[in-house]
Amino acid sequence: MFKRATKDFINIDPLQTGGKLTEEAREALLEWGDGYSVCDFCQGRLDEIKTPPIFDFVHDHLPKFLGSDVARVTNGAREGKFIVIHSLALKAKPNTYIILDGNAHYSSYVAAERANLKVVEVSKTDYPSFKIEADKYAEVIEETRKKGEIALALLTYPDGNYGNLPDAKKIAKICHEYDIPLLLNAAYAVGRMPIKMKKIGADFIVGSGHKSMAASGPIGVLGMKEEYAEFVLRKSERYKNKEIELLGCTARGATIMTLIASFPHVKERIKHWSGEVEKARWFSSKMEEMDIIQLGDKPHNHDLMFFHAESLYNMSKKTKKGRFFLYKELKARKIHGIKAGLTRYFKLSTYLIPKEDLRYVLDAFDEIIKKYSG
């Protein structure tokens, strides 16, 4: 069998910290691992399966959790985005636009390309904050309206590079002033921190099970307002109970059972979000004591952080190991998650990592800097 070399490492890769399975999810994997096991008692549609209790999860627990009227489980956050974007694009004239924030994940852009929408971007501010400012949405909407229609605006909340949390409420309000629905890409929020779609005022929200809900991937969640559900979840003309955009059923396997198994833990862990933010800020301050500067929102409001380490970059130019020295030094200390070859700019996450492990990571940076200095 192929082994996962990093399994007993401290993993600070933002992709990995929120997707670690709970013990309950591990058990669910084995119980429901077989191909189509969840479909033993299916009456025709995944979200309506009562045994196991997928129906209750999708139609009761999940919309409450997302703060949406309606919810579905998808094959991932990106697939959820495409479901929304593709639906709205179907109603659109040629030359219709989607507005993305300048920190959007590549898959938002690719989903728009797949749906044949034109993309305009709300630019971010420069180094070191890289912020998305709410008022820019109004400017971009005004300009874009001169060129064509706008089907949708999207906001990445937070983004996956800097972990910045823009003023989503204000952005939702601005979009609605122009009658443009807003989709929140909350792949790094749902399952980590408290977030309610309708409290923010958004029309759609997507989350990621494997990124932030302690689930085995690929799996995501999609929430929306009632007024959009009829069209986005429109049904097949011939197969009356099949939802077209979902191709009938989405996460028809063990993935949904791990999501459900971890859900009680996930609901609990978001209550401790302020402690996670505090820990992230503490980690950031300790990194800055070593002249590794945290970019993005400051003080920071999320566990995902982006750092600028000019000193490590300078060391990489002097050592024979070159730009891989940092990766190798961390690997030797069983720390994983900063991409091989990066030294000057890198992101990491402190989510659910015990403070003593983070101290160990900080000590590692300190040792490495001392080793390669002078």
Next chain:
Amino acid sequence: MFKRATKDFINIDPLQTGGKLTEEAREALLEWGDGYSVCDFCQGRLDEIKTPPIFDFVHDHLPKFLGSDVARVTNGAREGKFIVIHSLALKAKPNTYIILDGNAHYSSYVAAERANLKVVEVSKTDYPSFKIEADKYAEVIEETRKKGEIALALLTYPDGNYGNLPDAKKIAKICHEYDIPLLLNAAYAVGRMPIKMKKIGADFIVGSGHKSMAASGPIGVLGMKEEYAEFVLRKSERYKNKEIELLGCTARGATIMTLIASFPHVKERIKHWSGEVEKARWFSSKMEEMDIIQLGDKPHNHDLMFFHAESLYNMSKKTKKGRFFLYKELKARKIHGIKAGLTRYFKLSTYLIPKEDLRYVLDAFDEIIKKYSG
């Protein structure tokens, strides 16, 4: 934890017999269960990950296995179909058609609807064979060409109701005479029986990991000819290595590791296909001795079979338990897989079920018939 009640049952549901995990896949689930675990060493795209060896699987083993030039792993057979259909639909004029066989799975129809193509069907023959005849493809193509263009033809091989295997080679030849590419929906073939896309002469093939490749779902495989790969797998304008139709990455989780873990077993098991067919025919003959008539291809060429049991139907009208009596009687004997409420027409699969278990199933039918007769 939610338990799977049917786990120690004999499961003759066609959805379940080919998706049962191997021991290796079970181990892979635990090793790679965490959210994004396969992405620890990702350089930007799922199919290019070298650790674990996804690259070798997708670019070497899988296309050889499918008999295709190019292959990808998808979120399922239906998602693979949509990738092809949506791509070809993008190039199509309004009023363009897709041709489906009359035994097509509902998800083929829904994928066509999602891509806004018009659907025409090649009708099947009547009771009791429900065959798709190759020459009908020519007739339907001729008629449809009068109304608009045809982007694609699809053949379900075998279909999921009768387990019929039409003359795919001849159908491919006919389609090509009209310059129409052919997509094989081989969700019940790939991983069960020997099948090579190019040997049949098709242009695309999809298979299902959770249905027929001993993998944990949702996961599928997609193979195609080189000449279509450039467009179907076209890349993002901005993110140069991201394939638009795949939204960058598809089965980014433990699902792909179970597919890879079971693959040696799957390659081995298809060698024993003739034994599986023989066993299916034997089972069918024994059912017919009880006046439960097998419909579809005869002699049958697949483990998926559809039966007509007029006697069981008549019994259901007389017993107090009504149409659920068969389900309850089988359940009491720890046999699962015939949908609750069905008595007159039902499908089942004998795939990989030991002959002694099938004898037990046959004895159960015999007992039930005797119990409710007279």
